[in-house]
Amino acid sequence: MKIIVCIKTVPASTKVKLNPETKTLIRTGIKNIINPFDNYALDLALRVKEKHGAHITVISMGIPSSKDIIHHVYSLGADKAILLTDRALAGADTLATSYSLASAIKTLDYDLVLCGKQSTDGDTAQVGPEMAEMLNVPHLTYISDLKMTDDPNYIISQRRTTEKNQLIYTRLPAVLTVVKGSTLPQLPSLQSYLTTLDNKVETLTADELNLDDDRIGLTGSPTQVVKVFPPKVSKEVKLLKGKPSEQVKELVERLNLGGNS
Numbered sequence: 001m002k003i004i005v006c007i008k009t010v011p012a013s014t015k016v017k018l019n020p021e022t023k024t025l026i027r028t029g030i031k032n033i034i035n036p037f038d039n040y041a042l043d044l045a046l047r048v049k050e051k052h053g054a055h056i057t058v059i060s061m062g063i064p065s066s067k068d069i070i071h072h073v074y075s076l077g078a079d080k081a082i083l084l085t086d087r088a089l090a091g092a093d094t095l096a097t098s099y100s101l102a103s104a105i106k107t108l109d110y111d112l113v114l115c116g117k118q119s120t121d122g123d124t125a126q127v128g129p130e131m132a133e134m135l136n137v138p139h140l141t142y143i144s145d146l147k148m149t150d151d152p153n154y155i156i157s158q159r160r161t162t163e164k165n166q167l168i169y170t171r172l173p174a175v176l177t178v179v180k181g182s183t184l185p186q187l188p189s190l191q192s193y194l195t196t197l198d199n200k201v202e203t204l205t206a207d208e209l210n211l212d213d214d215r216i217g218l219t220g221s222p223t224q225v226v227k228v229f230p231p232k233v234s235k236e237v238k239l240l241k242g243k244p245s246e247q248v249k250e251l252v253e254r255l256n257l258g259g260n261s
Contacts (some may be wrong), residue, residue, distance in 0.1 A: 001048060001049075001052060001053065001054040001055070001111050001112065001148075002054065002055050002057070002108075002109055002110045002111050002112075003045045003048065003049075003054050003055070003056050003057070003110070003111065003112045003113075003114060004056075004057045004058075004059055004105055004108060004110045004112070004113045004114070005038070005041050005042045005045050005056060005057070005058045005059070005073075005078070005113075005114045005115065006038070006041070006058075006059055006060065006101055006113065006114070006115035006127070006128075006131070007034050007035060007038040007039075007041070007042065007058055007059075007060045007070065007073070007115070007116075008034075008035045008038060008060060008061070008062070008116075008119050008121075009032040009033065009034060009035070009060065009062050009066045009069050009070070010032060010033060010034075010035045010119055010120050010121040011030050011031070011032060011033075011121060012030075012031045012032060012033045032065075032066065032069055033069065034069060034070075034072070034073075035116055035119045035120055035121075036116070036120060037116025037117050037118055037119065037120070037178070037179070038115060038116035038119075039116070039185040040116060040178045040179060040180050040181060040185065041114040041115050041116050041176075041177075041178040042056075042058065042073060042076065042078070042114075042185065043181070043183065043184075043185040043186060044114060044143075044145070044146065044178050044181060045078075045114055046076060046077050046078075046186060047183070048146065048148075049077060050077075051148075052148050055079050055080075056077065056078045056079050056080070057078070057079065057080040057081070057082065057108060057110070058070065058073045058078045058080070058081045058082070059081075059082045059083075059084070059101065059104055059105065059108075060081075060082070060083050060084070061083070061084040061085070061089060061092075061097060061100055061101060062083065062084075062085060063085060064083075064085050064203075066083055066085070067083055067085075067201045067203070070083055070201050071196075071199065071201055072188070074196035074199040075188035075189075075192045075193040075196045076186055076188050076192070077186075077192070080202070081199070081201045081202065082104065082201070082202045082203075082204060083201050083202070083203050083204070084100055084101070084104055084203075084204050084205075084206075084209070085203055085204075085205070086205040086206040086207075088205075088206045088211075088213065088216055088217050089206060089216055089217050090217055090218070091217050091218035091221060092216060092217050092218070092220065092221055093221035093222070093223035093224075094122070094124050094126040094127050094130060094223065095126075095130060095220070095221065095222060095223065096215060096216050096217060096220040096221045097127055098126070098127050098130035098131045098134060099134060099211070099212075099215045099216065099220065100206070100209070100211060100216055101127070101131055102130075102131045102134035102135050103209050103210075103211055104204060104209055105131070105135060106135065107209070110173060111172045111173050112155070112172060112173060112174060112175075112176065113131065113132075113135070113137075113173070113174070113175040113176070114175075114176050114177075114178055115127065115128045115131075115175070115176075115177055115178065116177065116178055117141060117142060117177040117178060117179050118177075125141070125177065128141065128175055128176075128177035129141065129175075129177070131175055132174070132175035135173075135175065137173045137174050137175055138170060138171055138174045138175070139174060139175040139176070139177070140157050140159060140168060140170060140174065140175075140176050140177070141159070141176075141177045142159050142160050142161065142177065142179050143157050143158065143159055143160075143176040143177065143178050143179065144158050144159070144160045144165070144178070144179050144180065144181040145157075145158040145181050146158065146176070149169075152172075153171060153172055154169055154170060154171055154172065155170050155172060155174075156168070156169055156170070157170050157176060160179055238254075
């Protein structure tokens with residue numbers, strides 16, 4: 001089994017600023033971490049490797065300093081790490097990001113692509129499905145676990161919904177977006193950390209992948225942020241008067257009217 005795990009580095013803090021011209025996050029000088037949902041995807045890949053054997057390649061797109069964060073995956077058990085980094089990729093929306101990642105994945109041999117259900121800095125949950133369409137493979141969302149079958153061309157995916165869990169017979173290759181499973185992501189041991197210090201994170205540029213300039217970065221991003229503002233929060237206290245029965249009646253009327261005063 002050859003598994004590719006897509007991860008993204010995101011700000012560790014909610015106090016981030018936006019570039020007033022590009023309307024994109026200013027990441028310089030901000031501490032970044034691996035997107036928490038992507039940790040679930042990596043953990044699922046590691047569990048498959050532990051039980052059945054697998055080769056895990058981690059791939060990400062970001063600024064050069066992301067290499068230091070991505071390197072962490074080696075100590076967990078990943079076999080290879082790749083970073084797409086190029087100024088031409090900056091400012092990409094979900095479509096441009098999906099195109100860039102899918103183009104890199106096409107150069108690799110894989111059976112399964114895993115990624116977190118969404119990123120904490122965008123919350124769109126679009127990249128996984130968009131990559132699957134560009135790779136022309138099946139995709140499933142909200143996967144919490146998977147099992148191997150006697151047929152190496154198929155897996156059984158456990159899909160978590162608000163009502164129940166679904167078991168879905170899935171043909172490979174496929175793209176799965178992953179949610180929190182029954183176990184917490186693993187932590188590296190000191191020995192694994194020390195033995196992987198010299199492992200290298202491979203870097204790829206837009207030119208090396210022969211990407212279409214019109215489909216990457218800001219140029220290739222049809223989604224444009226027009227305005228960003230904090231939501232307005234208003235609180236209103238209404239004192240109900242009268243007898244208890246009258247207060248209850250008025251309260252029920254207000255609730256039925258959606259709280260209108």
